[in-house]
Amino acid sequence: MLIKITDEISVFLAEVYNKSLQTCDVPEKWKLANATPIFKKGKRSSAANYRPVSLTIILCKVLESLIREKVIEHLDLCKLIRDTQHRFVKNWACLTNL
Numbered sequence: 001m002l003i004k005i006t007d008e009i010s011v012f013l014a015e016v017y018n019k020s021l022q023t024c025d026v027p028e029k030w031k032l033a034n035a036t037p038i039f040k041k042g043k044r045s046s047a048a049n050y051r052p053v054s055l056t057i058i059l060c061k062v063l064e065s066l067i068r069e070k071v072i073e074h075l076d077l078c079k080l081i082r083d084t085q086h087r088f089v090k091n092w093a094c095l096t097n098l
Helices: 006-023 058-077
Strands: 034-039 050-055
Touching: 006 058
Parallel strands: none
Antiparallel strands: 034 050
């Protein structure tokens, strides 16, 4: 749905995102999340066999993604990520480090 209304909301979102970055804060509703239990394994009747997942607002996730991209770009440009660090580098994984 957001892709379909991109033209209508892009200016508004840019303002919200820029204000959030300037004030180091996000709208209060973006801080709320719905916690949903996800079954891992074992008996379904045991609460220990579930892990909580927080469902947050998509617009907040987009902002987080934009920030992450810029941070990774800066770290890469300034050569601040070692060759031994595989977890947060694109196309690298923990297994490639093995």
